[in-house]
Amino acid sequence: MSKCxxxxxxxxxxxxxxxxxxxxxxxxxxxxxxxxxxxxxxxxEIVFGYPGGALLAVYDALLDSPIKHVLPRHEQTAVHxxxxxxxxxxxxxxxxxxxxxxxxxMVTGIANAYxxxxxxxxxxxxxxxxxxxxxxxxxxxxxxxxxxxxxHSYLVKNAKDIPRIVKEAFYIAGTGRPGPxxxxxxxxxxxxxxxxxxxxxxxxxxxxxxxxxxxGQIEEAAKALAQSKKPxxxxxxxxxxxxxxxxxxxxxxxxxxxVVTTLMGIGSVPAKHPNYxxxxxxxxxxxxxxxxxxxxxxxxxxxxxxxxxxxxxxHKFATKAKIIHIDIxxxxxGKVVKAHIPIVGDARLVLEDLLQKVTPLEISPWWEQLxxxxxxxxxxxxxxxxxxxxxxxxxxxxxxGENAIVCTDVGQHQMWAAxxxxxxxxxxxxxxxxxxxxGFGFPAAxxxxxxxxxxxxxxxxxxxxxxxxxxxxxxxxxxxxxxxxILMNNGVLGMVKQxxxxxxxxxxxxxxxxxxxxxxxxxxxxxxxxxxIESPEQVDVVLKEAIETPGPVLxxxxxxxxxxxxxxxxxxxxxxxxxxxxx
Amino acid sequence: xxxxxxxxxxxxxxxxxxxxxxxxxxxxxxYSLTVCQTENPSLSLMTIVVEGDSQVIEQxxxxxxxxxxxxxxxxxxxxxxxxxxxxxxRVKVRAETRLEVxxxxxxxxxxxxxxxxxxxxxxxxxxxxxxxxxxxxxxxYGIQELVRTGKIAIARSDN
Ligand SMILES: Cc1ncc(C[n+]2csc(CCOP(=O)(O)OP(=O)(O)O)c2C)c(N)n1
Numbered sequence: 001m002s003k004c005x006x007x008x009x010x011x012x013x014x015x016x017x018x019x020x021x022x023x024x025x026x027x028x029x030x031x032x033x034x035x036x037x038x039x040x041x042x043x044x045e046i047v048f049g050y051p052g053g054a055l056l057a058v059y060d061a062l063l064d065s066p067i068k069h070v071l072p073r074h075e076q077t078a079v080h081x082x083x084x085x086x087x088x089x090x091x092x093x094x095x096x097x098x099x100x101x102x103x104x105x106m107v108t109g110i111a112n113a114y115x116x117x118x119x120x121x122x123x124x125x126x127x128x129x130x131x132x133x134x135x136x137x138x139x140x141x142x143x144x145x146x147x148x149x150x151x152h153s154y155l156v157k158n159a160k161d162i163p164r165i166v167k168e169a170f171y172i173a174g175t176g177r178p179g180p181x182x183x184x185x186x187x188x189x190x191x192x193x194x195x196x197x198x199x200x201x202x203x204x205x206x207x208x209x210x211x212x213x214x215x216g217q218i219e220e221a222a223k224a225l226a227q228s229k230k231p232x233x234x235x236x237x238x239x240x241x242x243x244x245x246x247x248x249x250x251x252x253x254x255x256x257x258x259v260v261t262t263l264m265g266i267g268s269v270p271a272k273h274p275n276y277x278x279x280x281x282x283x284x285x286x287x288x289x290x291x292x293x294x295x296x297x298x299x300x301x302x303x304x305x306x307x308x309x310x311x312x313x314x315h316k317f318a319t320k321a322k323i324i325h326i327d328i329x330x331x332x333x334g335k336v337v338k339a340h341i342p343i344v345g346d347a348r349l350v351l352e353d354l355l356q357k358v359t360p361l362e363i364s365p366w367w368e369q370l371x372x373x374x375x376x377x378x379x380x381x382x383x384x385x386x387x388x389x390x391x392x393x394x395x396x397x398x399x400x401g402e403n404a405i406v407c408t409d410v411g412q413h414q415m416w417a418a419x420x421x422x423x424x425x426x427x428x429x430x431x432x433x434x435x436x437x438x439g440f441g442f443p444a445a446x447x448x449x450x451x452x453x454x455x456x457x458x459x460x461x462x463x464x465x466x467x468x469x470x471x472x473x474x475x476x477x478x479x480x481x482x483x484x485x486i487l488m489n490n491g492v493l494g495m496v497k498q499x500x501x502x503x504x505x506x507x508x509x510x511x512x513x514x515x516x517x518x519x520x521x522x523x524x525x526x527x528x529x530x531x532x533i534e535s536p537e538q539v540d541v542v543l544k545e546a547i548e549t550p551g552p553v554l555x556x557x558x559x560x561x562x563x564x565x566x567x568x569x570x571x572x573x574x575x576x577x578x579x580x581x582x583x
Numbered sequence: 584x585x586x587x588x589x590x591x592x593x594x595x596x597x598x599x600x601x602x603x604x605x606x607x608x609x610x611x612x613x614y615s616l617t618v619c620q621t622e623n624p625s626l627s628l629m630t631i632v633v634e635g636d637s638q639v640i641e642q643x644x645x646x647x648x649x650x651x652x653x654x655x656x657x658x659x660x661x662x663x664x665x666x667x668x669x670x671x672x673r674v675k676v677r678a679e680t681r682l683e684v685x686x687x688x689x690x691x692x693x694x695x696x697x698x699x700x701x702x703x704x705x706x707x708x709x710x711x712x713x714x715x716x717x718x719x720x721x722x723x724y725g726i727q728e729l730v731r732t733g734k735i736a737i738a739r740s741d742n
Contacts, residue, residue: 143597144597144600147600147601147604148604148605148608151651152651155596155597172651204651205654206593206651206652206653206654207651329649330645330648331642331645331646331648331649334638334641334642335642
């Protein structure tokens with residue numbers, strides 16, 4: 001073994017030397033090997049991680065493991081990649097990082113997954129148990145730091161517990177309302193010998209989750225629906241997580257009900273479905289917001305009445321409606337808005353039961369009203385010959401085809417994508433919704449491409465967000481990921497500029513991205529093909545070229561810094577406040 | 584309104600932080616909290632007195648249930664329960680007040696556990712009201728130090 005930096009690191013810990021780890025990892029079944037073995041048995045094919053001293057044993061064991069390891073260029077991006085891999089594949093995503101700075105770098109990624117209920121298992125290295133709590137080199141209390149943003153976490157003290165804990169972690173992460181589960185593994189525990197690597201049967205007495213909904217409540221819901229004259233389905237991420245897209249579509253078609261979605265719910269019905277009224281909330285369509293405001297029955301499925309939907313006005317939200325709230329997490333029911341008919345259960349199973357009980361509704365006056373609104377208030381944008389982001393997004397939808405996956409960053413471009421990209425189904429629109437994490441998009445596209453190697457993966461990003469993860473250009477090249485990066489380059493932090501325009505009297509502060517690089521040149525420096533779109537005429541041609549070019553491509557789209565996202569429903573205002581001029 | 588929750592949790596390191604952290608970040612007000620082992624050494628019982636209306640308590644209960652380390656949550660507020668606190672109180676006494684204080688201690692069924700030249704240390708158990716009443720009675724003499732546990736509670740047997 002050649003001398004490396006880690007030798008110095010290990011030398012600080014008198015009880016374990018690098019030689020020990022090496023010997024242990026070669027000749028016995030140690031904690032690190034068992035960790036990987038149990039993960040492989042759990043069906044893990046890929047891990048996104050970044051090595052370091054505390055994980056030497058795991059990285060050593062990886063050399064003999066069937067699990068593929070991907071090396072993004074930052075621990076935060078490793079978590080985001082695993083997160084998007086989970087969202088696209090429906091499996092539990094796995095990521096890992098070393099102790100201290102590695103673990104701390106993951107925090108934003110973990111919070112992001114927690115907010116959007118994404119199943120992840122996060123492995124962190126930790127200092128040896130006898131040094132815990134002594135402020136030793138690269139020690140952070142990662143289980144403590146992530147308590148509020150994990151579904152559960154473990155600090156492993158004995159290697160013999162590894163098989164059980166790993167099995168439990170995957171079970172907890174992936175069942176019920178999914179979420180991130182962290183396993184903190186001290187270095188000595190990973191080097192310790194394990195005599196019995198077989199995990200025991202799951203025996204978690206205190207962990208339960210619901211699946212089927214209560215039959216009586218579903219009956220109540222069906223009755224309420226039969227009596228409703230103005231129903232609306234409000235569909236969220238839970239629909240996609242539970243795989244309820246198909247049954248939702250059958251339900252709305254059978255009963256003739258309109259649907260709105262949250263940002264997380266985009267794709268739960270195809271964008272072009274005639275019953276789809278668009279996204280609801282702050283940047284949703286006026287029709288969707290009016291429909292929720294005016295409906296007499298709101299069927300909320302896999303949603304959490306987030307303040308981006310309710311404008312933070314829970315007492316003014318859907319006030320005329322009886323509310324049916326279907327969610328797998330009992331704590332979501334009644335958290336923000338009181339539900340008249342709560343149904344705790346898996347969205348797909350509940351909707352399947354409900355589907356049996358519904359009959360077609362005769363609600364043509366409601367549909368007439370909705371169509372009139374849709375005609376009066378379409379999603380629109382100025383087409384004055386300059387290059388609009390909306391034009392690009394629509395063209396991407398047409399050229400990219402049914403199976404393309406769109407990953408977004410955070411900002412105006414994200415909202416335009418949510419509004420204008422025609423998403424055809426679940427798990428095809430990947431976005432940081434609850435946390436709104438700039439820098440999520442690029443690693444998400446990487447995770448998505450690993451989950452679906454044969455699909456076309458678009459990244460829609462902004463020049464601000466992209467520069468928070470720009471180093472991932474190397475990852476796309478290293479793993480030959482043919483991601484098509486659509487960079488909405490406006491030279492500003494557009495969304496903040498828009499907020500300052502609307503709420504700060506156009507007193508612009510720190511939103512200019514001076515000294516932006518030439519992104520085409522940056523791409524080329526990494527070995528990624530760079531293209532440019534500067535006028536609307538170039539859109540189709542350049543997008544086609546990008547898609548036809550093998551490998552990753554960056555398309556630098558020069559859009560105006562003055563574009564704004566419309567409609568905008570400011571926090572604290574209802575849709576009627578806005579339409580009736582009560583600003 | 585104050586609610587008393589009996590929360591049966593795993594007896595592991597970090598569990599207290601997990602539960603108290605949950606209360607802190609969701610802005611629930613803990614009035615008192617006691618933790619003790621149960622007859623099953625792998626479980627601990629937390630008795631948490633928390634302030635809030637019925638909607639808040641419903642959320643607290645649901646959020647507690649979501650924790651993997653929580654086995655059971657019982658709301659004892661409207662149940663028939665026996666609840667107790669323990670207080671240790673050091674009261675100033677002078678020659679002419681000593682007897683008076685000792686008589687009051689007797690009335691409250693307290694016990695003197697330590698005696699100094701000019702003070703008495705009294706142990707008192709009882710429900711919260713009784714302890715509050717005793718403290719009020721002692722205040723005029725001068726309370727030098729006071730410690731009290733939070734509430735512990737047990738449901739009355741049905742027979
Ligand atoms: C990590 C992080 N920091 C700050 C913000 C606040 N923020 C929201 S949108 C935005 C601007 C995004 O700019 P850009 O990526 O260029 O997209 P645009 O809005 O111009 O389309 C900022 C700074 C955030 N969401 N995430």
